[in-house]
Amino acid sequence: MTLLTSVLRGTVQExxxxxxxxxxxxxxxxxxxxxxxxxxxLDLCYxxxxxxxxxxxxxxxxxxxxxxxxxxxxxVPQALGMDLWFEPGEGPRxxxxxxxxxxxxxxxxxxxxxxxxxxxxxxxxxxxxxxxxKALIGxxxxxxxxxxxxxxxxxVKDPAGLRAVVYDDRERFAAIIDVLTDATIDYLKKQVxxxxxxxxxxxxxxxxxxxxxxxxxxxxxxARIAAALRAHADIPVIGFPRGSGPLYRKIAALPxxxxxxxxTGMPADWAAEALSPLAVVQGGLDPLLIVKGGTEMxxxxxxxxxxxxxxxxxxxxxxxxxxxxxPENVAAxxxxxxxx
Ligand code: CP3
Numbered sequence: 570m571t572l573l574t575s576v577l578r579g580t581v582q583e584x585x586x587x588x589x590x591x592x593x594x595x596x597x598x599x600x601x602x603x604x605x606x607x608x609x610x611l612d613l614c615y616x617x618x619x620x621x622x623x624x625x626x627x628x629x630x631x632x633x634x635x636x637x638x639x640x641x642x643x644x645v646p647q648a649l650g651m652d653l654w655f656e657p658g659e660g661p662r663x664x665x666x667x668x669x670x671x672x673x674x675x676x677x678x679x680x681x682x683x684x685x686x687x688x689x690x691x692x693x694x695x696x697x698x699x700x701x702x703k704a705l706i707g708x709x710x711x712x713x714x715x716x717x718x719x720x721x722x723x724x725v726k727d728p729a730g731l732r733a734v735v736y737d738d739r740e741r742f743a744a745i746i747d748v749l750t751d752a753t754i755d756y757l758k759k760q761v762x763x764x765x766x767x768x769x770x771x772x773x774x775x776x777x778x779x780x781x782x783x784x785x786x787x788x789x790x791x792a793r794i795a796a797a798l799r800a801h802a803d804i805p806v807i808g809f810p811r812g813s814g815p816l817y818r819k820i821a822a823l824p825x826x827x828x829x830x831x832x833t834g835m836p837a838d839w840a841a842e843a844l845s846p847l848a849v850v851q852g853g854l855d856p857l858l859i860v861k862g863g864t865e866m867x868x869x870x871x872x873x874x875x876x877x878x879x880x881x882x883x884x885x886x887x888x889x890x891x892x893x894x895x896p897e898n899v900a901a902x903x904x905x906x907x908x909x
Pocket of ligand 1 (some may be wrong): 589590591592593594595604610637638639640641642643658659660661708710724771773889
C-alpha cells in the first residue's frame with residue numbers, strides 16, 4: 570500500500586501525502602518541449618510513450634506521492650463518436666453541440682476501447698516505471714461536467730446556465746447522462762485493470778446547480794460509477810464536485826466514495842467539521858498562491874494542514890495548477906509540507 574492509498578483508507582499521517590491537480594502541463598518547460606515536438610495536445614494523449622513521459626515529468630522533478638494519468642476528460646465523448654479538437658487560445662470544441670444537434674451519434678453501438686486503448690497502455694507503462702511507494706491515479710470527468718461540454722460544443726462561461734436546456738427535455742438529457750455514465754464505468758474499469766490504484770472523478774462544473782438537479786445529475790451518476798468500481802476492484806474513489814458548497818456533503822456521504830477534493834472557495838474548518846466525518850478530505854490550497862509563492866504560500870499551507878490535524882488529509886490544490894506557476898514555487902511548497 571502507498572502513503573496515498575493508506576490515507577485514502579482513513580489512516581492519519583503526520584505528514585500528509587501530496588500531489589497536485591494538473592501537476593503535469595504547460596507550466597513545466599520539459600512539457601512545453603515535448604509538446605512542441607508532438608502533433609498537438611491530443612496526439613500527446615493518444616501516444617502512450619509520450620503520455621507516459623509527461624505523466625512522469627513532475628515525479629522526476631518533485632517528491633510527490635502520486636502520479637496522475639496524463640489525458641483529458643473529453644476523450645470519452647470523442648470515443649462515443651463526437652468530434653473533438655482544441656482551438657488554439659480558445660480551448661476544447663466538441664461537435665455536434667448537443668444543445669441544438671442530434672444526439673443519435675451517442676446511441677450507436679460502438680466499442681469505446683478501440684479509441685481509448687492507448688490510454689490503458691499509458692497507464693500500464695506509467696505503473697511499470699513508477700516507484701513502488703508512489704500511487705498512480707486514473708481519472709475521468711463526472712458525467713454532468715462532461716455533458717456541459719457536449720451540450721455547448723465546448724467551454725461556456727456559465728455551465729450551470731445550461732439547465733435551461735436540461736429543463737427543456739429532461740428525459741433526453743437523462744438518457745445522455747446514462748450513456749456517459751456507462752461509458753465512464755467501462756473506461757475506468759480498464760484503467761484499473763491496467764494499473765490505476767486510485768480514481769478521481771472531476772466534476773468541475775458541479776457548482777451553481779439547484780439541489781434537485783445536483784441530486785439527479787451529479788450525485789446519482791457519481792454514486793453509480795463509484796459502486797461499479799467498488800464491485801470491480803476495491804480501489805479508493807475521490808469525488809471533486811467543485812463549487813458545490815454544502816452539497817459536497819452528499820458526495821462525501823456516498824458509501825463508495827473514499828474522499829472528496831475541496832475547492833479553493835471552501836472554508837477548510839467547515840470541511841473538517843462537515844466532511845471529514847463522512848470521507849477523507851483532499852485539497853484545497855489556492856493554486857494562485859503557488860504563482861505568488863513565498864511566505865504567504867507557505868503560511869496558507871500550514872493553516873490548511875492545521876485545519877485537518879488529527880484527521881486523514883491529502884495535500885492538494887483547490888483547482889489545477891495554472892500555466893504561469895513557477896516550478897520552483899511548487900518545489901518549495903513540497904519541501905515545506907515535507908518538513909524540509
Ligand atoms: O491533472 C493532471 O495533470 C492530469 C491531466 C488532466 C488534463 N486535463 C490535462 C490537460 C486532467 C485531469 C484534465 C481534466 C480536465 N480537462 C478537466 C477537469 C479539471 C479542471 O481543470 O477543471 C476539464 C474541464 C478539461 C477540459 C479541458 N482540457 C480544458 C478546459 C482544457 C484547457 C484548454 C486550454 O487551452 O487551456 C484542456 C486541455 C488540457 N488538458 C491541457 C492539459 C495539460 C492543456 C493542453 C495544452 O495546451 O498543452
